[in-house]
Amino acid sequence: MVSAPLALIAELTHRCPLHCVYCSNPLAMRNAASELSTAEWTSVFEQASQAGCLHVHLTGGEPLARRDLVELTARARAAGLYVNLITSGIGLSEIRLAALTEAGLEHIQLSFQGGQAEPADEIAGAHSHGHKLALARLIRKFKLAFTINAVVHRQNLDHLSAIIAMAEELAPDRLEIANVQYYGWALRNRDALMPTRRQLEQSQATVSAAEQRLAGRMRIDYVTPDYYARYPKACMGGWGRRLLLIDPAGQALPCHAAGVIPGLSFDNVREHSLAWIWQESSAFQRFRGEAWMPEPCRSCDRRGEDFGGCRCQAWLLTGDATATDPVCCLAPSHGLVEKVVARATDDLAQEKSRFASLPTAWVYRRNPS
Amino acid sequence: MTLEATSRPRLLAGCRWAEASGGERLLLFPEGAIRLQGTGREILERCDGQRTVEQIVEELRQIYGTGDPARIEEDVRIFLGKLHQKRIIDF
Numbered sequence: 001m002v003s004a005p006l007a008l009i010a011e012l013t014h015r016c017p018l019h020c021v022y023c024s025n026p027l028a029m030r031n032a033a034s035e036l037s038t039a040e041w042t043s044v045f046e047q048a049s050q051a052g053c054l055h056v057h058l059t060g061g062e063p064l065a066r067r068d069l070v071e072l073t074a075r076a077r078a079a080g081l082y083v084n085l086i087t088s089g090i091g092l093s094e095i096r097l098a099a100l101t102e103a104g105l106e107h108i109q110l111s112f113q114g115g116q117a118e119p120a121d122e123i124a125g126a127h128s129h130g131h132k133l134a135l136a137r138l139i140r141k142f143k144l145a146f147t148i149n150a151v152v153h154r155q156n157l158d159h160l161s162a163i164i165a166m167a168e169e170l171a172p173d174r175l176e177i178a179n180v181q182y183y184g185w186a187l188r189n190r191d192a193l194m195p196t197r198r199q200l201e202q203s204q205a206t207v208s209a210a211e212q213r214l215a216g217r218m219r220i221d222y223v224t225p226d227y228y229a230r231y232p233k234a235c236m237g238g239w240g241r242r243l244l245l246i247d248p249a250g251q252a253l254p255c256h257a258a259g260v261i262p263g264l265s266f267d268n269v270r271e272h273s274l275a276w277i278w279q280e281s282s283a284f285q286r287f288r289g290e291a292w293m294p295e296p297c298r299s300c301d302r303r304g305e306d307f308g309g310c311r312c313q314a315w316l317l318t319g320d321a322t323a324t325d326p327v328c329c330l331a332p333s334h335g336l337v338e339k340v341v342a343r344a345t346d347d348l349a350q351e352k353s354r355f356a357s358l359p360t361a362w363v364y365r366r367n368p369s
Numbered sequence: 370m371t372l373e374a375t376s377r378p379r380l381l382a383g384c385r386w387a388e389a390s391g392g393e394r395l396l397l398f399p400e401g402a403i404r405l406q407g408t409g410r411e412i413l414e415r416c417d418g419q420r421t422v423e424q425i426v427e428e429l430r431q432i433y434g435t436g437d438p439a440r441i442e443e444d445v446r447i448f449l450g451k452l453h454q455k456r457i458i459d460f
Contacts, residue, residue: 006402007400054397054402055402080387082387084399084400106382106385106397106399107383107398107399107400144383145382145383145398145399145456146383173383173399215454219454219456
């Protein structure tokens with residue numbers, strides 16, 4: 001018996017004014033011409049609500065790049081969904097924010113690429129930090145829940161205190177400090193983004209202190225990179241268990257990265273109902289239950305908790321989507337992750353002494369054609 | 370900011386009730402939801418920005434009359450403290 005999905009991730013577009021080097025969008029993106037229409041998204045929202053979804057996350061690319069975003073918000077709310085907007089803030093004016101709030105937006109999550117303009121704009125590949133600061137102050141004028149999502153990694157973890165101080169001054173309800181995870185463009189830039197063990201340990205102490213200081217005023221959620229974890233995350237709450245993603249062209253995926261796994265045939269909302277896709281489609285069924293698990297997962301006590309970790313990460317790192325996620329200390333291929341982590345720790349000292357003056361050779365996220 | 374007897378707890382923006390299928394009441398908040406039953410539900414439903422903590426405790430005592438009154442007050446404070454930390458209520 002398949003449980004109902006809890007949330008719909010609506011990847012409205014892959015267009016985006018920024019070029020963040022850690023972006024988890026697929027390398028092969030959907031172009032504007034292939035995007036679902038307002039009416040098609042409306043149908044998706046209604047079906048998602050009927051299927052049991054409580055939340056919709058309007059995301060992308062940059063959801064503000066959709067000119068019909070206010071209408072989409074209204075339709076999602078009318079369908080009975082709680083509307084979250086996951087955004088860089090680029091393209092959001094006071095008038096538009098008022099219209100979105102009026103249309104039923106309840107929560108806005110605004111990304112920050114750093115605590116200061118120069119390094120933040122380098123990560124984003126565009127001048128954006130100043131606009132985000134101004135927008136954050138504007139958001140507080142509206143009756144919205146407000147989260148700041150600060151993306152951290154090797155290049156900015158040493159400045160975490162300053163990033164937290166910046167966020168504190170902007171007064172969101174919640175601060176999510178998100179270490180980069182390695183999919184899409186982030187994987188291409190992994191060596192420049194992977195923190196050292198020392199950076200990670202220091203960051204945990206910094207976050208702990210901040211949590212205590214800010215308890216009751218600002219909630220802090222800290223996500224550490226799973227390359228440093230002992231056990232894997234229950235990715236997306238499990239394959240086809242809690243979350244359902246619809247990409248800009250209507251393809252239904254259990255997560256943003258699943259398109260990398262070969263041999264899976266993903267269905268499209270233009271051709272099938274959401275209910276059928278969720279309950280019965282081969283792609284969604286593929287990694288449900290335990291029959292697909294090889295050892296050691298198959299007889300592991302943790303299999304009901306983390307489901308063997310992330311299928312996409314297993315594919316990306318080992319070439320086998322059924323393998324135990326290599327971040328797991330019990331994974332046969334755990335050595336792959338240990339090597340990456342060891343290299344991260346060795347390189348930082350060398351970088352600082354020899355290459356401090358050279359710019360990082362980033363692979364910047366491109367826009368779809 | 371500590372919770373006083375005269376504090377008036379209220380839901381923060383973006384936190385609201387919803388009915389799920391099967392008639393159960395859920396509290397929705399950014400990116401999440403909690404299913405509340407029993408005392409938790411009774412307490413949170415009274416966080417309307419009008420009632421004081423003292424009034425909420427008193428109303429709970431009337432519903433759950435057999436309980437130790439001091440214990441009910443402590444349970445209310447702990448529960449509200451947790452929701453405050455999660456940025457679901459303010460006062």
